[in-house]
Amino acid sequence: MKPVYIAGAGMTKFGRAEWSLIRLASEASRSALHHADLGEIPVDGVVVANMGAARVNKQTALGSALVDQLALYPAMAEAVENGPASGASAFKVGCQAIASGMADVVLVTGVERMRTVNGLEGTDFVASLSHPEAEYIYGVTLPSLAGMFARLFMDRFGVERKHLAMVAIKNHENATKNPYAHIQQTVTMEGILTLPEAAVNNPPIAAPLHMFDCCPVSDGAASLVLVSEDVAAKLGGPKVRVAGIGQATDTHAVHEREDPTDLKAVRIASEKAFGMAGATPSDVDVVELHDAFTILEIAESEAAGFFPRGEGHLALERGETALDGKLPINPSGGLKAKGHPVGATGVAQLVELVWQLRGEADERQVQNAKTAYACNFGGFGNNVVATVLRREG
């Protein structure tokens, strides 16, 4: 396989956008292309990640639409839909194109505009990723799956609501340092958990998860420019190499898993990514996890191999995952506060890591970051893509 490098990264501010879906995608793409500074080097391929445009925005064939918007003809183009893991899946497809020698430059853009519908419709659209006969028809939603998962996980490993609140507090704080984040508001333990007012400030959504345990519904787009080794050699700027990618699946219905608290697909995808990179979790300097719900940051931090099983919350408690800790997790604010436009999320995680590895993350910069890891969690853990990036030179 030929090496793959990331030459450019860009995104739109997450939140509620007035721009059209394709305008969001094109603005993030332009930002990434500007960052890559390709000059006369042409873009050979475009891969767009998206989950719900066909349903929510009544638009399909997004790859072709983006090529047209950016006048990148005759670049090959396609769209990838893989639920909330669409972003990292599209990134994987782009990497494959370069690794196979089929392309030298591929633009990967994730985009979602889901605030055009109301909250009930938005929740229903995301729930359509669940098992149609075993889950969806019984009214299962992603918050309800996460609630059941959280209860089991908390019972088994002694995780308390204060730990969930600690994830929220940390990620909200990080997001205030990220101008692209949806939520620019710190929260406190008193305000969301311990004072009587917390009952109103932070109402239950799907017990034991409360409002501040859940990510917001966001619009947004993120984009990466992938290049071959030959092209990377011609470009200036720090070199970020795609060191490893792993993908794994698990049962569609969560209740069919032998142990639902074991995020097997995260574990296997991470092992594959680290194996390909020739690295171990202890080599990683900065991490972006898929914290659509606070409990997932804790559970994924264990399944990915950063902490022993049942000890993720203890590391959190010790401050190890804080921005100035031993292993900063979600310096961007994570899905929890940066936001979660589902199709864009996997790409946005990697955008943050590229900026971190290039030393361009401003106030939230993790010092001397050389190796980075991301986990894009599709379904409710039934399709996971893990990525390891490394700075060269």
Add this chain to the structure above:
Amino acid sequence: MAKISELEASLRPPAMDMPPYPPKVITLASGEKMVVRQVEREEIPTLLEAIYPLLWVERDFYDIVGARLFGELLAYKRYRVKDEYVLAGLIDGVLAGMVNGRLVDEKTGMSYHTLTIRRGLRVGSHLFAAKMEYHIEHCGQEEVLIVAESPIGFRRWMIEYPLEKRFEVQHELGGVPSWVLPKETYYNAKPRLVSGTRPVSEELLKSAETIVLPGEETVVRQVAGEKEGET
């Protein structure tokens, strides 16, 4: 009160005795303390100034809520509405939101509007709850008639409390079929939805003495959010 002419007196609706709303303080999710207190007539122009830029913000029906609220507050200031009251939420003196309503008679209240300027911290939820608290606990009313003009309001009031249908009654806000919060439902919802402590410290009360307006740009930006995705 200054002496008024006979004609002016005849134009004003008769007023009932209304108890004052005792101020309270609520700690928000951010840790900031919001003082909720009654707004006096002479303070109304300040609120009107805050509402004015929102009259053209379509998002979440701020335009219609703003326009109607503007009229209601003006009517309150100029004595053209019967038994209205206004409450405001202030964080370090800065206006975070406001609510208003009126008493139809001794037993029934009429909720008018809830307008949040500082969004994302459930300020509107707290202020609406304070309004219900005023009707039921302080005015001793049996029920409050309520409608929602936005889906957010519908979720917050009709679903969260939950309210009962009283569709045979046309609400004063556009003749929309009314919903009602009976006293019993209020007390059932109180542990979940009504919060705050009294008395408020002198220091906090002083901080909330003068209503400070966030800048016009801040008001519109907080309420309307991003106009476009920025790169």
